[in-house]
Amino acid sequence: MMRSTFVLLAVCALFATNSHAQSARASDIPRLASGKPNFSGVWQASTTANWNLLTHGASAGPPEYGALLATPPGYGIVDGDAIPYLPAAAEQQQRNYAARWKEDPEVKCFMPGVPRANYMPYPLQIFHSDDRMLVAYQFAGAARIVNFGAPQPSAIDSWMGISNARWDGDTLVVDVTGFNGQAWLDRAGNFAGPALHVVERYAFAGPDAIDYSATLDDPKTFSRPWSIHFRLFRNPDSHAHLMEFKCVPFTEELLYGDVYKRPKK
Amino acid sequence: MTPRLLVLIALPLTLVGPLAHAQTARTPWGSPDLQGTWSNATLTPLQRPADLKDKEFFTPAEAKAYVKQRLAAQSGDQNIEQDKTSGNVGSYNDAWMDRGNDIVPTRRTSLIVEPKNGRVPPFTPEAQRQFERDVAYAAAHPADTPEDRYLTERCIGFGGGHAPMLPEPYNNNYYIVQTPDYVTIMAELNHETRIIPIDGRAHLPNRVTQWVGDSRGHWEGDTLVVETTNQKPNRHYYGVQMLDSLVSDKFKVVERFTRTARDQIRYTATVSDPVFTAPWTVEIFMHPQNGQMVEYACHEGNYGLRGLLSATREEERKAAEGKR
Numbered sequence: 001m002m003r004s005t006f007v008l009l010a011v012c013a014l015f016a017t018n019s020h021a022q023s024a025r026a027s028d029i030p031r032l033a034s035g036k037p038n039f040s041g042v043w044q045a046s047t048t049a050n051w052n053l054l055t056h057g058a059s060a061g062p063p064e065y066g067a068l069l070a071t072p073p074g075y076g077i078v079d080g081d082a083i084p085y086l087p088a089a090a091e092q093q094q095r096n097y098a099a100r101w102k103e104d105p106e107v108k109c110f111m112p113g114v115p116r117a118n119y120m121p122y123p124l125q126i127f128h129s130d131d132r133m134l135v136a137y138q139f140a141g142a143a144r145i146v147n148f149g150a151p152q153p154s155a156i157d158s159w160m161g162i163s164n165a166r167w168d169g170d171t172l173v174v175d176v177t178g179f180n181g182q183a184w185l186d187r188a189g190n191f192a193g194p195a196l197h198v199v200e201r202y203a204f205a206g207p208d209a210i211d212y213s214a215t216l217d218d219p220k221t222f223s224r225p226w227s228i229h230f231r232l233f234r235n236p237d238s239h240a241h242l243m244e245f246k247c248v249p250f251t252e253e254l255l256y257g258d259v260y261k262r263p264k265k
Numbered sequence: 266m267t268p269r270l271l272v273l274i275a276l277p278l279t280l281v282g283p284l285a286h287a288q289t290a291r292t293p294w295g296s297p298d299l300q301g302t303w304s305n306a307t308l309t310p311l312q313r314p315a316d317l318k319d320k321e322f323f324t325p326a327e328a329k330a331y332v333k334q335r336l337a338a339q340s341g342d343q344n345i346e347q348d349k350t351s352g353n354v355g356s357y358n359d360a361w362m363d364r365g366n367d368i369v370p371t372r373r374t375s376l377i378v379e380p381k382n383g384r385v386p387p388f389t390p391e392a393q394r395q396f397e398r399d400v401a402y403a404a405a406h407p408a409d410t411p412e413d414r415y416l417t418e419r420c421i422g423f424g425g426g427h428a429p430m431l432p433e434p435y436n437n438n439y440y441i442v443q444t445p446d447y448v449t450i451m452a453e454l455n456h457e458t459r460i461i462p463i464d465g466r467a468h469l470p471n472r473v474t475q476w477v478g479d480s481r482g483h484w485e486g487d488t489l490v491v492e493t494t495n496q497k498p499n500r501h502y503y504g505v506q507m508l509d510s511l512v513s514d515k516f517k518v519v520e521r522f523t524r525t526a527r528d529q530i531r532y533t534a535t536v537s538d539p540v541f542t543a544p545w546t547v548e549i550f551m552h553p554q555n556g557q558m559v560e561y562a563c564h565e566g567n568y569g570l571r572g573l574l575s576a577t578r579e580e581e582r583k584a585a586e587g588k589r
Contacts, residue, residue: 033293040444110565127442127449134442134449136458143451143458158560241460244475248421248564252411259574261409
């Protein structure tokens with residue numbers, strides 16, 4: 001029984017890999033002068049993962065905003081649809097959830113971290129030349145330099161981490177470490193700590209779609225590594241590029257309003 | 266045959282000039298290659314100090330003396346010592362600062378090359394009146410809300426992350442990536458990313474303004490020319506070297522980036538804004554850097570702005586108590 005299950009899984013895995021490979025014929029995809037895939041473009045996910053990584057039904061937002069800030073329903077992007085928190089981390093996630101309208105770093109226009117930045121409901125733009133890549137995110141003007149040279153350790157802890165890239169055939173593999181542990185993974189309070197190690201994989205699924213997956217490993221927060229996967233879609237408009245979404249001024253009243261001097265009425 | 270003849274004619278030409286055409290590093294699609302990590306830190310100030318009067322350039326000996334004097338005079342460590350008795354808490358110490366260790370290679374006494382006096386031109390009379398009203402308002406309302414404060418204190422913008430890219434006291438590093446359709450410049454300071462389309466597309470509609478304006482570029486020979494408009498009018502645009510000024514809705518900057526040597530980008534920027542009686546132009550040189558760009562998470566750690574507002578409220582409370 002064990003053996004036949006294993007064989008079946010192996011066959012499924014082979015099939016999945018094969019169909020995956022067929023979905024992006026090597027000749028279809030944009031390429032750099034070096035021959036490697038060229039990921040330049042304006043991309044956006046089409047998931048509700050930024051509200052909740054796991055499968056969730058619709059739920060109310062703050063009552064004064066009616067339907068406007070309600071949570072839309074959606075299937076999750078986590079393999080197995082569960083996050084393997086250690087007990088203390090599971091409790092922290094519950095506390096985060098209870099405080100989500102105040103404490104989610106997104107509320108305060110803080111940088112979203114990785115991988116969250118990739119599945120926010122806003123575009124990102126990749127600038128890719130042969131051995132350089134800059135990923136610019138519309139939200140909060142966050143950005144990542146992707147290093148194709150010798151892997152570098154992070155000089156400092158940061159929100160967006162340090163990104164070291166390598167190629168696995170036509171798949172771009174980006175190793176991200178050096179996090180400060182303050183970013184959340186969604187509006188539902190899911191999170192990781194400063195020991196987080198993300199390995200992202202970017203593979204074309206046709207000229208205008210990227211199959212994105214990421215494995216999150218943080219032994220202080222999770223009992224095992226776990227993975228997410230979703231698709232990034234290209235914005236094909238010729239005028240498409242990121243506009244400025246500098247949300248800092250929109251948060252000042254919220255963050256500092258208690259120490260404002262207001263005109264007397 | 267014809268191509269070979271051209272090469273023969275072109276060869277002697279490539280041997281003249283500081284960086285011959287054939288030596289210009291190029292991208293695979295043939296544009297001059299500006300990519301990499303650069304710094305525009307310099308000890309040369311934006312405006313010529315008044316005591317230098319009409320002196321446009323230093324001699325090599327004067328330059329050496331000036332550098333020595335600037336390095337000593339601006340030491341934050343020294344200021345902290347001095348400030349201990351004044352009640353002023355001072356500013357960052359030298360380890361934080363990144364003002365460069367030299368002046369610009371031309372030995373010019375200011376970054377401003379036009380007008381010739383090295384100074385930002387005066388406002389028009391109308392703009393001057395507006396500026397004075399703004400200054401009077403600021404004196405009466407030093408910190409009612411964040412909107413009374415500098416963009417730097419609010420983590421909205423610094424002088425380096427937009428046109429004109431003026432050096433700041435620290436984090437003067439830039440990372441440039443090019444594609445056939447874009448030049449992208451990421452400033453370390455405030456992690457500002459300038460996305461500059463170079464494919465001839467139109468500017469944003471006039472009614473749309475941004476804190477970093479809206480930039481469009483094109484190549485003129487081996488020079489990248491970038492025009493920036495659609496700037497959000499505000500009084501605190503230019504950064505630390507010109508904290509208070511005016512920016513109107515007619516503000517326009519034309520920047521030029523030329524890779525003049527393997528280790529140098531010559532950068533000029535001409536600011537035209539009807540608030541000034543004339544346009545003005547800066548010339549700055551960028552030099553390659555080997556280190557890692559770091560994340561400047563300004564807003565995420567902005568304890569200073571809250572401290573500033575709450576301290577002002579406390580002063581007001583004490584003043585009101587004193588009156589009673």
